[in-house]
Amino acid sequence: MPGITREEVAHLARLARLELTSDELDHFAGQLDDIINAVARVADVATEDVPPTSHPLPLTNVMRPDEVRPSLTAEQALSGAPAQEQRRFKVPQILGEE
Template sequence: MALTTDDVARLAALARIDLSASELERMAPELDIILEAVASVSEVADADVPPMSHALPLTNVFRPDVVRPGLTQEQALAAAPAAEEGRFRVPRILGEEG
């Protein structure tokens, strides 16, 4: 299988985490060992076995469509890293080339 540091860098970018070169170096062989160990699942996963995503037989749950109290604007913004004029303030969305 051999996961390379480039593979891990690509996955980290998908997961929105900057990993340093030393983190990539350390993580690639670690992940390789883990993935090799878990790959045994394919030995018994025959085509006729249905997949199970959840322990409960889930059905959709509905509630009456009525107004109920929620957070105030002040509460919702209380933990914001930055807020302005009653809204979340975020860094620019578009890149330089945008």
């Protein structure tokens, strides 16, 4: 696979509106070449016997049972509210709605 050239990096930098020095062009060309080669190696993996998956590890949804437990009463929850109305928190009007 041909390597990424300085000119290609310079072109990408112009598209991204980045100013790169000559040293940075050389540095990034090597890094981009390494990245592209690493991604290309993925295609070499033998996958004929591997089923497609959405995640590499099996996932189990852990749920706890719903249990009724003691909690705050409406009065306790509203006790620290700066404003309340009809046993609900009252907040400032937004977007001019009523």
